[in-house]
Amino acid sequence: MPTRLTWPAVALAAFGAPCTAQPMASEPSAVVRFDGHKAVRVTVHTLRELRTALALTDDVWTCAGVGIGSWDARFSPEQFTALRLSGIPFEVLEENIQAGIDEMNARLRAGGAAGRDGPWFADYKNPVQISDYVDELVALRPDLASRRTLGQSLEGRDIYAIRICNDAHNPGRCKPGLLIHGTQHAREWITPMTVMYAADRLVRDYDTDPYLHDLVDRVEIWIIPVFNPDGYQHTWSVNANWRKNRRNNGDGSFGVDNNRNWGHEWGGPGASANPSSEIYRGPAPFSEPENRVFRDFVLAHPNIRSHNDVHSYGQLILWPWGYTPQVSPHEPTFGAIGQIMRARILAVHGRDYRPGPVYTNIYPASGVSVDWMYGDQGIYALSFEMRGGGFHPSPTQILPGAEEAFPALMYQAEWIAAEFPFRADINDDCRYTIDDYIGFQTAFALGDPRADLDGSGSLNVNDFTAFQTAFALRR
Ligand code: 0X9
Ligand code: ZN
Numbered sequence: 001m002p003t004r005l006t007w008p009a010v011a012l013a014a015f016g017a018p019c020t021a022q023p024m025a026s027e028p029s030a031v032v033r034f035d036g037h038k039a040v041r042v043t044v045h046t047l048r049e050l051r052t053a054l055a056l057t058d059d060v061w062t063c064a065g066v067g068i069g070s071w072d073a074r075f076s077p078e079q080f081t082a083l084r085l086s087g088i089p090f091e092v093l094e095e096n097i098q099a100g101i102d103e104m105n106a107r108l109r110a111g112g113a114a115g116r117d118g119p120w121f122a123d124y125k126n127p128v129q130i131s132d133y134v135d136e137l138v139a140l141r142p143d144l145a146s147r148r149t150l151g152q153s154l155e156g157r158d159i160y161a162i163r164i165c166n167d168a169h170n171p172g173r174c175k176p177g178l179l180i181h182g183t184q185h186a187r188e189w190i191t192p193m194t195v196m197y198a199a200d201r202l203v204r205d206y207d208t209d210p211y212l213h214d215l216v217d218r219v220e221i222w223i224i225p226v227f228n229p230d231g232y233q234h235t236w237s238v239n240a241n242w243r244k245n246r247r248n249n250g251d252g253s254f255g256v257d258n259n260r261n262w263g264h265e266w267g268g269p270g271a272s273a274n275p276s277s278e279i280y281r282g283p284a285p286f287s288e289p290e291n292r293v294f295r296d297f298v299l300a301h302p303n304i305r306s307h308n309d310v311h312s313y314g315q316l317i318l319w320p321w322g323y324t325p326q327v328s329p330h331e332p333t334f335g336a337i338g339q340i341m342r343a344r345i346l347a348v349h350g351r352d353y354r355p356g357p358v359y360t361n362i363y364p365a366s367g368v369s370v371d372w373m374y375g376d377q378g379i380y381a382l383s384f385e386m387r388g389g390g391f392h393p394s395p396t397q398i399l400p401g402a403e404e405a406f407p408a409l410m411y412q413a414e415w416i417a418a419e420f421p422f423r424a425d426i427n428d429d430c431r432y433t434i435d436d437y438i439g440f441q442t443a444f445a446l447g448d449p450r451a452d453l454d455g456s457g458s459l460n461v462n463d464f465t466a467f468q469t470a471f472a473l474r475r
Pocket of ligand 2: 185
Protein backbone atom coordinates (compact mmCIF):
# COMPACT_ATOMS: atom_id res chain seq x y z
CA MET A 1 0.00 0.00 0.00
CA PRO A 2 1.46 3.37 -0.95
CA THR A 3 2.42 5.64 1.88
CA ARG A 4 1.73 9.26 1.00
CA LEU A 5 3.32 10.92 3.96
CA THR A 6 5.72 10.09 6.74
CA TRP A 7 4.59 9.34 10.24
CA PRO A 8 6.06 10.78 13.36
CA ALA A 9 6.11 8.06 16.03
CA VAL A 10 3.00 8.24 18.15
CA ALA A 11 1.03 6.16 20.59
CA LEU A 12 -2.64 5.80 19.79
CA ALA A 13 -5.36 5.02 22.27
CA ALA A 14 -9.11 4.67 21.89
CA PHE A 15 -11.71 5.58 24.45
CA GLY A 16 -14.87 7.60 24.75
CA ALA A 17 -18.52 6.90 24.15
CA PRO A 18 -20.98 7.37 21.33
CA CYS A 19 -23.13 10.45 21.67
CA THR A 20 -25.45 10.53 18.69
CA ALA A 21 -28.99 9.46 19.20
CA GLN A 22 -30.85 7.12 17.25
CA PRO A 23 -32.98 5.48 14.71
CA MET A 24 -35.84 5.61 12.32
CA ALA A 25 -36.39 1.93 12.15
CA SER A 26 -39.33 1.22 9.93
CA GLU A 27 -39.33 1.17 6.17
CA PRO A 28 -42.10 3.24 4.63
CA SER A 29 -44.23 1.94 1.82
CA ALA A 30 -45.37 5.40 0.82
CA VAL A 31 -43.75 8.80 0.96
CA VAL A 32 -42.67 9.46 4.53
CA ARG A 33 -44.31 12.50 6.05
CA PHE A 34 -43.39 14.60 9.05
CA ASP A 35 -46.73 16.27 9.74
CA GLY A 36 -46.56 18.25 12.94
CA HIS A 37 -42.96 17.24 13.59
CA LYS A 38 -40.90 20.11 14.90
CA ALA A 39 -37.24 21.02 14.63
CA VAL A 40 -36.32 22.00 18.16
CA ARG A 41 -33.21 23.36 19.82
CA VAL A 42 -33.08 21.96 23.34
CA THR A 43 -30.82 23.30 26.06
CA VAL A 44 -29.92 20.74 28.68
CA HIS A 45 -28.13 21.60 31.88
CA THR A 46 -27.67 18.23 33.57
CA LEU A 47 -26.87 14.66 32.57
CA ARG A 48 -30.33 13.71 33.71
CA GLU A 49 -31.91 16.24 31.32
CA LEU A 50 -29.60 15.03 28.58
CA ARG A 51 -30.73 11.44 29.03
CA THR A 52 -34.36 12.51 29.05
CA ALA A 53 -34.04 14.64 25.93
CA LEU A 54 -32.17 11.91 24.03
CA ALA A 55 -34.84 9.40 24.99
CA LEU A 56 -37.52 11.67 23.57
CA THR A 57 -36.14 12.05 20.05
CA ASP A 58 -35.01 9.49 17.50
CA ASP A 59 -33.46 12.00 15.13
CA VAL A 60 -30.77 14.32 16.44
CA TRP A 61 -29.88 16.87 13.77
CA THR A 62 -26.91 18.89 14.84
CA CYS A 63 -24.78 16.83 16.90
CA ALA A 64 -22.23 19.60 17.06
CA GLY A 65 -22.50 19.37 20.80
CA VAL A 66 -24.90 16.67 21.89
CA GLY A 67 -24.17 16.86 25.53
CA ILE A 68 -24.72 19.51 28.13
CA GLY A 69 -25.69 22.63 26.19
CA SER A 70 -27.82 23.25 23.11
CA TRP A 71 -28.48 20.96 20.20
CA ASP A 72 -31.14 20.39 17.54
CA ALA A 73 -33.42 17.43 16.95
CA ARG A 74 -36.69 16.45 15.33
CA PHE A 75 -39.64 15.73 17.65
CA SER A 76 -42.90 14.11 16.59
CA PRO A 77 -46.07 15.69 18.08
CA GLU A 78 -46.13 13.05 20.84
CA GLN A 79 -42.45 13.44 21.57
CA PHE A 80 -42.87 17.21 21.65
CA THR A 81 -45.66 16.99 24.21
CA ALA A 82 -43.39 14.87 26.38
CA LEU A 83 -40.57 17.35 25.93
CA ARG A 84 -42.83 20.20 27.09
CA LEU A 85 -43.84 18.22 30.16
CA SER A 86 -40.22 17.44 30.98
CA GLY A 87 -39.47 21.09 31.78
CA ILE A 88 -36.32 21.02 29.66
CA PRO A 89 -35.84 24.46 28.04
CA PHE A 90 -36.19 24.50 24.27
CA GLU A 91 -36.74 26.76 21.29
CA VAL A 92 -38.82 25.70 18.28
CA LEU A 93 -36.81 26.25 15.10
CA GLU A 94 -39.44 24.92 12.70
CA GLU A 95 -43.10 24.45 13.70
CA ASN A 96 -43.96 21.88 11.09
CA ILE A 97 -41.19 20.15 9.22
CA GLN A 98 -43.65 18.74 6.70
CA ALA A 99 -44.79 22.25 5.75
CA GLY A 100 -41.21 23.10 4.86
CA ILE A 101 -40.86 19.91 2.81
CA ASP A 102 -44.19 20.51 1.04
CA GLU A 103 -43.18 24.04 0.19
CA MET A 104 -39.84 22.86 -1.11
CA ASN A 105 -41.50 20.15 -3.21
CA ALA A 106 -43.99 22.60 -4.67
CA ARG A 107 -41.22 25.00 -5.55
CA LEU A 108 -39.08 22.26 -7.09
CA ARG A 109 -42.02 20.92 -9.08
CA ALA A 110 -42.59 24.43 -10.41
CA GLY A 111 -39.06 24.37 -11.75
CA GLY A 112 -37.04 25.87 -8.93
CA ALA A 113 -36.96 29.22 -7.19
CA ALA A 114 -35.60 31.02 -10.19
CA GLY A 115 -37.55 29.11 -12.81
CA ARG A 116 -36.19 26.53 -15.20
CA ASP A 117 -33.87 28.98 -16.88
CA GLY A 118 -32.75 30.61 -13.67
CA PRO A 119 -29.31 30.36 -12.20
CA TRP A 120 -28.38 26.78 -11.43
CA PHE A 121 -27.44 27.44 -7.81
CA ALA A 122 -30.73 29.17 -6.98
CA ASP A 123 -32.33 25.91 -5.91
CA TYR A 124 -31.58 22.33 -4.93
CA LYS A 125 -31.05 19.87 -7.74
CA ASN A 126 -32.16 16.27 -8.10
CA PRO A 127 -29.85 13.41 -9.14
CA VAL A 128 -30.56 13.77 -12.86
CA GLN A 129 -30.08 17.53 -12.84
CA ILE A 130 -26.71 17.18 -11.12
CA SER A 131 -25.53 14.55 -13.55
CA ASP A 132 -26.69 16.68 -16.50
CA TYR A 133 -24.85 19.68 -15.15
CA VAL A 134 -21.63 17.69 -14.95
CA ASP A 135 -22.09 16.88 -18.63
CA GLU A 136 -22.75 20.53 -19.36
CA LEU A 137 -19.52 21.62 -17.69
CA VAL A 138 -17.55 18.94 -19.51
CA ALA A 139 -19.05 20.03 -22.84
CA LEU A 140 -18.06 23.61 -22.06
CA ARG A 141 -14.38 22.80 -21.52
CA PRO A 142 -13.47 19.30 -22.67
CA ASP A 143 -9.83 20.42 -22.51
CA LEU A 144 -10.13 20.89 -18.74
CA ALA A 145 -12.95 18.68 -17.55
CA SER A 146 -13.99 15.09 -18.03
CA ARG A 147 -16.52 12.72 -16.55
CA ARG A 148 -15.50 9.39 -15.00
CA THR A 149 -17.70 6.64 -13.70
CA LEU A 150 -16.03 5.16 -10.64
CA GLY A 151 -18.43 2.30 -10.03
CA GLN A 152 -21.96 1.53 -8.89
CA SER A 153 -23.97 1.90 -5.72
CA LEU A 154 -25.82 -0.94 -4.02
CA GLU A 155 -28.90 -0.35 -6.19
CA GLY A 156 -26.75 -0.04 -9.30
CA ARG A 157 -26.61 3.73 -9.73
CA ASP A 158 -23.41 5.22 -11.13
CA ILE A 159 -21.03 6.94 -8.78
CA TYR A 160 -19.31 9.47 -11.00
CA ALA A 161 -16.78 12.25 -10.79
CA ILE A 162 -15.88 15.31 -12.74
CA ARG A 163 -12.11 15.52 -13.16
CA ILE A 164 -10.70 19.00 -13.63
CA CYS A 165 -7.11 19.39 -14.72
CA ASN A 166 -5.24 21.03 -17.58
CA ASP A 167 -3.35 18.04 -18.94
CA ALA A 168 -1.73 20.21 -21.59
CA HIS A 169 0.25 21.96 -18.87
CA ASN A 170 3.39 19.97 -17.98
CA PRO A 171 2.12 16.94 -19.88
CA GLY A 172 3.20 13.58 -18.56
CA ARG A 173 4.18 14.88 -15.12
CA CYS A 174 2.43 13.63 -12.06
CA LYS A 175 0.40 16.31 -10.30
CA PRO A 176 -0.87 16.30 -6.74
CA GLY A 177 -4.54 15.31 -6.47
CA LEU A 178 -7.38 16.90 -4.51
CA LEU A 179 -10.53 14.86 -3.95
CA ILE A 180 -13.75 16.61 -2.97
CA HIS A 181 -17.13 15.00 -2.51
CA GLY A 182 -20.61 15.70 -1.19
CA THR A 183 -23.66 13.69 -0.19
CA GLN A 184 -22.12 10.90 1.85
CA HIS A 185 -25.25 11.59 3.91
CA ALA A 186 -28.26 11.69 1.64
CA ARG A 187 -30.24 14.47 3.30
CA GLU A 188 -27.41 17.00 3.39
CA TRP A 189 -28.68 18.74 0.30
CA ILE A 190 -26.39 21.75 0.36
CA THR A 191 -23.36 19.49 -0.10
CA PRO A 192 -23.69 18.40 -3.76
CA MET A 193 -24.45 22.02 -4.57
CA THR A 194 -21.32 23.20 -2.77
CA VAL A 195 -19.00 20.84 -4.59
CA MET A 196 -20.70 21.48 -7.94
CA TYR A 197 -20.15 25.18 -7.38
CA ALA A 198 -16.43 24.49 -7.08
CA ALA A 199 -16.51 22.56 -10.36
CA ASP A 200 -18.47 25.37 -11.98
CA ARG A 201 -16.02 28.07 -10.93
CA LEU A 202 -12.94 26.08 -11.91
CA VAL A 203 -14.29 25.35 -15.37
CA ARG A 204 -15.89 28.71 -16.14
CA ASP A 205 -13.30 31.04 -14.61
CA TYR A 206 -10.18 29.28 -15.87
CA ASP A 207 -9.58 31.84 -18.60
CA THR A 208 -10.29 34.93 -16.56
CA ASP A 209 -8.98 34.13 -13.08
CA PRO A 210 -5.19 33.67 -12.99
CA TYR A 211 -5.33 32.11 -9.52
CA LEU A 212 -7.74 29.37 -10.57
CA HIS A 213 -5.93 28.98 -13.89
CA ASP A 214 -2.74 28.21 -12.03
CA LEU A 215 -4.43 25.66 -9.76
CA VAL A 216 -6.10 23.85 -12.64
CA ASP A 217 -2.69 23.67 -14.31
CA ARG A 218 -0.89 22.30 -11.28
CA VAL A 219 -3.41 20.14 -9.46
CA GLU A 220 -5.66 17.26 -10.50
CA ILE A 221 -9.04 17.95 -8.93
CA TRP A 222 -11.67 15.23 -8.59
CA ILE A 223 -15.18 16.23 -7.58
CA ILE A 224 -17.80 13.61 -6.74
CA PRO A 225 -21.11 15.39 -6.19
CA VAL A 226 -23.15 12.40 -5.03
CA PHE A 227 -21.29 9.80 -2.98
CA ASN A 228 -24.47 8.01 -1.90
CA PRO A 229 -26.76 8.04 -4.95
CA ASP A 230 -29.35 5.56 -3.61
CA GLY A 231 -29.83 7.54 -0.44
CA TYR A 232 -29.93 10.80 -2.35
CA GLN A 233 -32.60 9.51 -4.73
CA HIS A 234 -34.56 8.31 -1.70
CA THR A 235 -34.52 11.82 -0.21
CA TRP A 236 -36.11 13.09 -3.42
CA SER A 237 -38.74 10.44 -3.86
CA VAL A 238 -39.59 9.02 -0.43
CA ASN A 239 -38.08 10.53 2.70
CA ALA A 240 -36.42 13.95 2.65
CA ASN A 241 -34.72 13.21 5.97
CA TRP A 242 -33.01 9.97 4.93
CA ARG A 243 -29.31 9.84 5.94
CA LYS A 244 -27.85 6.39 5.22
CA ASN A 245 -27.54 4.29 2.09
CA ARG A 246 -30.38 1.92 1.14
CA ARG A 247 -29.05 -1.45 2.31
CA ASN A 248 -31.82 -3.85 3.30
CA ASN A 249 -30.53 -4.99 6.66
CA GLY A 250 -32.85 -7.99 6.63
CA ASP A 251 -34.41 -7.23 10.01
CA GLY A 252 -36.98 -4.74 8.74
CA SER A 253 -34.54 -1.86 8.91
CA PHE A 254 -32.76 -0.17 6.03
CA GLY A 255 -29.49 1.61 5.60
CA VAL A 256 -25.87 1.57 6.66
CA ASP A 257 -24.25 4.87 7.60
CA ASN A 258 -21.52 5.08 4.96
CA ASN A 259 -19.66 7.42 7.28
CA ARG A 260 -19.24 4.65 9.85
CA ASN A 261 -18.25 1.98 7.33
CA TRP A 262 -14.66 3.00 6.55
CA GLY A 263 -11.92 0.58 7.51
CA HIS A 264 -9.85 2.51 10.00
CA GLU A 265 -10.73 1.77 13.62
CA TRP A 266 -14.11 0.59 12.35
CA GLY A 267 -16.63 -0.08 15.12
CA GLY A 268 -15.01 2.14 17.75
CA PRO A 269 -16.78 4.87 19.72
CA GLY A 270 -19.56 6.82 18.02
CA ALA A 271 -20.70 4.01 15.74
CA SER A 272 -23.52 1.56 16.28
CA ALA A 273 -23.89 -2.18 15.71
CA ASN A 274 -27.68 -1.76 15.67
CA PRO A 275 -29.00 -1.83 12.07
CA SER A 276 -31.83 0.57 12.98
CA SER A 277 -29.42 3.21 14.19
CA GLU A 278 -28.70 6.30 12.11
CA ILE A 279 -25.02 5.59 12.77
CA TYR A 280 -25.13 1.87 11.91
CA ARG A 281 -21.60 0.84 10.94
CA GLY A 282 -22.64 -2.10 8.73
CA PRO A 283 -21.67 -5.76 9.23
CA ALA A 284 -17.98 -5.23 8.37
CA PRO A 285 -15.59 -2.48 7.28
CA PHE A 286 -16.19 -1.65 3.62
CA SER A 287 -19.29 -3.82 3.51
CA GLU A 288 -20.96 -1.09 1.44
CA PRO A 289 -20.37 -0.78 -2.32
CA GLU A 290 -20.20 3.01 -2.16
CA ASN A 291 -17.29 2.87 0.29
CA ARG A 292 -15.56 0.18 -1.75
CA VAL A 293 -15.88 2.13 -4.99
CA PHE A 294 -14.38 5.13 -3.30
CA ARG A 295 -11.62 3.11 -1.62
CA ASP A 296 -10.60 1.51 -4.90
CA PHE A 297 -10.56 4.88 -6.59
CA VAL A 298 -8.24 6.27 -3.92
CA LEU A 299 -5.95 3.22 -4.11
CA ALA A 300 -5.73 3.66 -7.88
CA HIS A 301 -4.76 7.35 -7.51
CA PRO A 302 -1.65 7.50 -5.35
CA ASN A 303 -1.16 11.18 -6.24
CA ILE A 304 -4.13 12.22 -4.08
CA ARG A 305 -2.77 14.30 -1.22
CA SER A 306 -5.79 16.10 0.14
CA HIS A 307 -9.46 15.42 0.53
CA ASN A 308 -12.63 17.15 1.65
CA ASP A 309 -15.78 15.25 2.55
CA VAL A 310 -18.47 17.94 2.60
CA HIS A 311 -21.34 17.47 5.08
CA SER A 312 -23.99 19.64 6.72
CA TYR A 313 -24.68 21.23 9.07
CA GLY A 314 -22.94 23.06 11.91
CA GLN A 315 -20.29 25.42 10.44
CA LEU A 316 -17.30 23.28 11.28
CA ILE A 317 -13.94 22.44 9.73
CA LEU A 318 -12.98 18.92 10.76
CA TRP A 319 -10.03 16.56 10.48
CA PRO A 320 -8.86 13.29 12.09
CA TRP A 321 -9.28 11.69 14.43
CA GLY A 322 -12.91 10.76 14.84
CA TYR A 323 -12.27 7.57 16.80
CA THR A 324 -10.09 8.96 19.56
CA PRO A 325 -9.69 12.22 21.45
CA GLN A 326 -5.95 11.89 21.02
CA VAL A 327 -4.57 14.33 18.44
CA SER A 328 -3.06 12.93 15.26
CA PRO A 329 0.67 13.05 14.50
CA HIS A 330 -0.05 15.84 12.02
CA GLU A 331 -2.19 17.99 14.30
CA PRO A 332 0.08 21.05 13.95
CA THR A 333 -0.31 20.89 10.16
CA PHE A 334 -4.06 20.29 10.29
CA GLY A 335 -4.40 23.09 12.83
CA ALA A 336 -2.53 25.55 10.63
CA ILE A 337 -4.51 24.55 7.53
CA GLY A 338 -7.75 24.75 9.51
CA GLN A 339 -7.04 28.28 10.71
CA ILE A 340 -6.34 29.52 7.20
CA MET A 341 -9.49 27.84 5.87
CA ARG A 342 -11.48 29.37 8.70
CA ALA A 343 -10.17 32.86 7.86
CA ARG A 344 -10.95 32.39 4.18
CA ILE A 345 -14.51 31.28 4.92
CA LEU A 346 -15.04 34.14 7.36
CA ALA A 347 -13.85 36.69 4.80
CA VAL A 348 -16.60 35.76 2.30
CA HIS A 349 -19.86 36.24 4.23
CA GLY A 350 -18.72 36.62 7.83
CA ARG A 351 -19.61 33.06 8.88
CA ASP A 352 -17.31 31.57 11.50
CA TYR A 353 -16.60 27.86 10.95
CA ARG A 354 -14.99 26.33 14.03
CA PRO A 355 -11.92 24.21 13.23
CA GLY A 356 -10.83 21.07 15.10
CA PRO A 357 -10.57 17.28 15.09
CA VAL A 358 -13.84 15.34 14.66
CA TYR A 359 -13.81 13.69 18.07
CA THR A 360 -13.44 16.88 20.08
CA ASN A 361 -14.93 19.44 17.70
CA ILE A 362 -18.16 17.53 17.00
CA TYR A 363 -18.34 14.13 18.65
CA PRO A 364 -16.76 10.68 18.71
CA ALA A 365 -17.29 8.93 15.37
CA SER A 366 -15.47 5.78 14.24
CA GLY A 367 -15.17 4.37 10.76
CA VAL A 368 -15.38 7.87 9.26
CA SER A 369 -13.91 8.85 5.91
CA VAL A 370 -11.32 11.27 7.25
CA ASP A 371 -9.84 8.63 9.57
CA TRP A 372 -9.42 6.11 6.77
CA MET A 373 -8.13 8.62 4.24
CA TYR A 374 -5.56 9.92 6.67
CA GLY A 375 -4.88 6.94 8.91
CA ASP A 376 -4.68 4.33 6.15
CA GLN A 377 -3.75 6.37 3.13
CA GLY A 378 -1.71 9.27 4.45
CA ILE A 379 -3.96 11.84 2.82
CA TYR A 380 -4.57 15.22 4.44
CA ALA A 381 -8.27 14.60 4.95
CA LEU A 382 -10.60 17.39 6.00
CA SER A 383 -14.32 17.80 6.13
CA PHE A 384 -16.82 20.62 6.41
CA GLU A 385 -20.08 20.82 8.20
CA MET A 386 -21.68 23.55 6.12
CA ARG A 387 -23.98 26.36 7.22
CA GLY A 388 -27.75 25.89 7.52
CA GLY A 389 -30.03 25.26 10.46
CA GLY A 390 -31.37 21.97 9.14
CA PHE A 391 -30.76 19.65 6.21
CA HIS A 392 -32.81 21.59 3.68
CA PRO A 393 -32.13 25.23 4.46
CA SER A 394 -33.74 27.89 2.34
CA PRO A 395 -32.30 27.73 -1.18
CA THR A 396 -31.07 31.28 -0.63
CA GLN A 397 -28.39 29.65 1.55
CA ILE A 398 -26.96 27.56 -1.28
CA LEU A 399 -24.97 30.20 -3.08
CA PRO A 400 -23.49 31.96 -0.03
CA GLY A 401 -22.63 28.57 1.48
CA ALA A 402 -20.91 27.43 -1.69
CA GLU A 403 -19.17 30.79 -2.10
CA GLU A 404 -17.67 30.69 1.37
CA ALA A 405 -16.54 27.08 1.08
CA PHE A 406 -14.86 27.66 -2.27
CA PRO A 407 -11.75 29.66 -1.26
CA ALA A 408 -11.15 27.22 1.60
CA LEU A 409 -11.33 24.24 -0.75
CA MET A 410 -8.98 26.07 -3.08
CA TYR A 411 -6.58 26.53 -0.20
CA GLN A 412 -6.34 22.75 -0.03
CA ALA A 413 -5.45 22.75 -3.74
CA GLU A 414 -2.98 25.58 -3.29
CA TRP A 415 -1.36 23.86 -0.35
CA ILE A 416 -0.79 20.53 -2.10
CA ALA A 417 0.49 22.33 -5.20
CA ALA A 418 3.16 23.91 -3.01
CA GLU A 419 3.84 20.92 -0.75
CA PHE A 420 3.70 18.06 -3.25
CA PRO A 421 5.15 19.13 -6.61
CA PHE A 422 6.14 15.48 -7.23
CA ARG A 423 9.61 16.50 -8.28
CA ALA A 424 11.22 13.39 -6.79
CA ASP A 425 8.79 11.20 -8.75
CA ILE A 426 11.33 10.97 -11.50
CA ASN A 427 9.52 8.33 -13.56
CA ASP A 428 6.16 10.16 -13.31
CA ASP A 429 4.11 7.20 -12.18
CA CYS A 430 2.77 9.16 -9.18
CA ARG A 431 4.30 6.64 -6.80
CA TYR A 432 7.43 6.74 -4.70
CA THR A 433 9.33 3.53 -5.25
CA ILE A 434 12.90 2.33 -5.64
CA ASP A 435 12.55 3.12 -9.36
CA ASP A 436 12.67 6.80 -8.53
CA TYR A 437 16.00 6.32 -6.77
CA ILE A 438 17.42 4.56 -9.79
CA GLY A 439 15.81 7.13 -12.09
CA PHE A 440 17.30 10.00 -10.14
CA GLN A 441 20.79 8.55 -10.16
CA THR A 442 20.60 7.83 -13.87
CA ALA A 443 19.31 11.33 -14.62
CA PHE A 444 22.04 12.81 -12.46
CA ALA A 445 24.75 10.77 -14.19
CA LEU A 446 23.44 11.81 -17.61
CA GLY A 447 23.32 15.49 -16.63
CA ASP A 448 19.53 15.52 -17.18
CA PRO A 449 18.14 18.81 -15.79
CA ARG A 450 15.35 16.83 -14.12
CA ALA A 451 17.89 15.75 -11.55
CA ASP A 452 18.23 19.39 -10.49
CA LEU A 453 16.04 18.75 -7.48
CA ASP A 454 16.99 21.87 -5.57
CA GLY A 455 16.37 24.03 -8.60
CA SER A 456 19.83 25.64 -8.40
CA GLY A 457 20.39 25.43 -12.15
CA SER A 458 23.26 23.00 -11.87
CA LEU A 459 23.71 19.42 -10.72
CA ASN A 460 25.62 18.93 -7.51
CA VAL A 461 25.60 17.05 -4.24
CA ASN A 462 22.76 19.22 -2.91
CA ASP A 463 20.46 17.59 -5.41
CA PHE A 464 21.03 14.25 -3.67
CA THR A 465 19.98 15.72 -0.35
CA ALA A 466 17.01 17.44 -1.96
CA PHE A 467 16.00 14.22 -3.66
CA GLN A 468 16.18 12.18 -0.49
CA THR A 469 14.17 14.72 1.47
CA ALA A 470 11.53 15.01 -1.24
CA PHE A 471 11.38 11.23 -1.59
CA ALA A 472 10.99 10.68 2.14
CA LEU A 473 8.14 13.18 2.27
CA ARG A 474 6.52 11.86 -0.91
CA ARG A 475 6.71 15.33 -2.40
O1 0X9 B 1 -21.97 11.98 12.04
C1 0X9 B 1 -21.30 12.26 11.06
O2 0X9 B 1 -20.94 11.44 10.22
C2 0X9 B 1 -20.84 13.70 10.84
N1 0X9 B 1 -21.87 14.63 11.13
S1 0X9 B 1 -23.22 14.71 10.24
O3 0X9 B 1 -24.16 15.61 10.88
N2 0X9 B 1 -22.89 15.35 8.83
O4 0X9 B 1 -23.72 13.41 10.05
C3 0X9 B 1 -19.68 13.96 11.77
C4 0X9 B 1 -18.56 12.96 11.71
C5 0X9 B 1 -17.45 13.39 10.84
N3 0X9 B 1 -17.74 14.65 10.26
C6 0X9 B 1 -17.55 14.92 9.00
N4 0X9 B 1 -16.86 14.12 8.25
N5 0X9 B 1 -18.02 16.05 8.53
ZN1 ZN C 1 -23.08 14.16 7.25
